[in-house]
Amino acid sequence: MPEAWPRPSVPRLPGSGTAPQLFDSASNSYQCSTPEDPVARLYVCGITPYDATHIGHANTYLAFDTLQRVWLDAGLEVHYAQNITDVDDPLLERATATGVDWRDLAAQQIELFRGDMEALRILPPQDYVAVTEVIDEIADAVALLLERGTAYRVPTPDTKGGTGAGDGSDTDDVYFDVAAAAQTSPWRIGDESNLDRATMLALSAERGGDPDRPGKRDQLDPLLWRAARDGEPAWDSVVGRGRPGWHIECSVIALKHLGHDFTVQGGGADLLFPHHELSAGHAAALSGHPLAKVYSHAGLIAYQGEKMSKSLGNLVLVSRLVEEGVDPAAVRLALLAHHYRTEWEWTPEGLREAESRLAAWRSIRADPAGVKADDVLATVRARLADDLDTPGALAAVDAAADSGVDDPELVSGLVDALLGVVL
Structure with a gap:
């Protein structure tokens, strides 16, 4: 059997989510x-x-x-x-x-x-x-x-x-x-x-x-x-x-x-x-x-x-984006911004929005009076349990980035574990 690629680590989160409806x-x-x-x-x-x-x-x-x-x-x-x-x-x-x-x-x-x-x-x-x-x-x-x-x-x-x-x-x-x-x-x-x-x-x-x-x-x-x-x-x-x-x-x-x-x-x-x-x-x-x-x-x-298809040749290649210096985490976020079952069009503007989102998430500040990280985790779990609603999950993290959060470490962990993005 050919070798697959290395497995990324997946942090363990407090509590437990639920298997999604699909x-x-x-x-x-x-x-x-x-x-x-x-x-x-x-x-x-x-x-x-x-x-x-x-x-x-x-x-x-x-x-x-x-x-x-x-x-x-x-x-x-x-x-x-x-x-x-x-x-x-x-x-x-x-x-x-x-x-x-x-x-x-x-x-x-x-x-x-x-x-x-x-x-x-x-x-x-x-x-x-x-x-x-x-x-x-x-x-x-x-x-x-x-x-x-x-x-x-x-x-x-x-x-x-x-x-x-x-x-x-x-x-x-x-x-x-x-x-x-x-x-x-x-x-x-x-x-x-x-x-x-x-x-x-x-x-x-x-x-x-x-x-x-x-x-x-x-x-x-x-x-x-x-x-x-x-x-x-x-x-x-x-x-x-x-x-x-x-x-x-x-x-x-x-x-x-x-x-x-x-x-x-x-x-x-x-x-x-x-x-x-x-x-x-x-x-x-x-x-x-x-x-x-x-x-x-x-x-x-x-x-x-x-x-986008091989037969038409109108391809945006992941390897080419990475060679051009695009952070793969931004590519993930550009895709996760759309529900997986929808049809949509890839644009440079969408990628730039994802890069801005990634920068904002990586700058989430600690604020005891801000959004509760436990609430962010609960919302992200609820959205993903509903037919993998990634746009809804991203919106919950956006709110934490906008207002600050009481536990940035927990938010970083849930983003890594559930969305596959390292902050």
């Missing part, structure tokens, strides 16, 4: 995130390492860093797992376009990501798993789905040795049968995303799916295993030589390290469909249980009038 995309309602046992289990989808780490990524990982901090403050243990999609079409395309070996590109970007996460003081996962480490386990899962009739082979004449006959040859691609899975597992397509079929088809085409692939039983059936093609990385396996599809990777890694029915599946809003929907479907077909109890999604950030 908005659950599957039920379209707020759900308590208190686990049934003392361990809160969290899976957040990791990067495809070809442009790490832009502010949109940082916003997502900061949201679930905040969740971990609130859980820890509530006295819970946290088991956090995250994948690295270190073999996938976008990575391979970028490597080809830049003339870099895909493995070297992945390694470079993973190292950049680690450095960015450390600079931002994001709590690391206990299990940090590269897809290329679990190829055999993914292939075994695909073989099991084939055996159970929830997967099937599709004629694939462009593979090495492929006939296109669809006769079960291990040179054919393997697809997941969403209709068969719905008959044999507790999952139905749409359960997590609550989207209609037309929207799902449009998003599938936009986000890595292939709804118009000939030979599929249903346009929404996703790829489980891509048979080997010339010039592409491939591994020998029980289902033939090839490489995994996107969604099955997270299903297998999450089930292996967290088990089924874990506490929260997290990620950016653009993963709701198809990735989280179909990862949940694969996991349910494999285990017979739901993948997670709560599906939580961070909003997408725009820049210069467009959604």
Whole structure:
């Protein structure tokens, strides 16, 4: 398993907070995130390492860093797992376009990501798993789905040795049968995303799916295993030589390290469909249980009038901001100033406001007649328990900075423990 980044210290605070209510995309309602046992289990989808780490990524990982901090403050243990999609079409395309070996590109970007996460003081996962480490386990899962009739082979004449006959040859691609899975597992397509079929088809085409692939039983059936093609990385396996599809990777890694029915599946809003929907479907077909109890999604950030994305290239990179001398704590505060589920636009003005806020917080004065630090702690805990309301939490600290506080040390401790900012 690759090494994650070093874990920042988290101060212990007096008393105890409560596990937050989170908005659950599957039920379209707020759900308590208190686990049934003392361990809160969290899976957040990791990067495809070809442009790490832009502010949109940082916003997502900061949201679930905040969740971990609130859980820890509530006295819970946290088991956090995250994948690295270190073999996938976008990575391979970028490597080809830049003339870099895909493995070297992945390694470079993973190292950049680690450095960015450390600079931002994001709590690391206990299990940090590269897809290329679990190829055999993914292939075994695909073989099991084939055996159970929830997967099937599709004629694939462009593979090495492929006939296109669809006769079960291990040179054919393997697809997941969403209709068969719905008959044999507790999952139905749409359960997590609550989207209609037309929207799902449009998003599938936009986000890595292939709804118009000939030979599929249903346009929404996703790829489980891509048979080997010339010039592409491939591994020998029980289902033939090839490489995994996107969604099955997270299903297998999450089930292996967290088990089924874990506490929260997290990620950016653009993963709701198809990735989280179909990862949940694969996991349910494999285990017979739901993948997670709560599906939580961070909003997408725009820049210069467009959604920030690798494909558009309108990226604000954390590493570049740090190189320019921006304090990573100010980057955290610029992100925490917005509720994690909202969509908003990154601006230089917003960063300057965060830098001013950081300076004010670092100048909080002791005043026995000022705001009571215990009240600040209670307010911050209450705001974060309400679907991680970080703007409300920041406002409580702003009030202490404006008027002075009877115990600046306690305020510094709570800002560090709950907001991840060292004063």
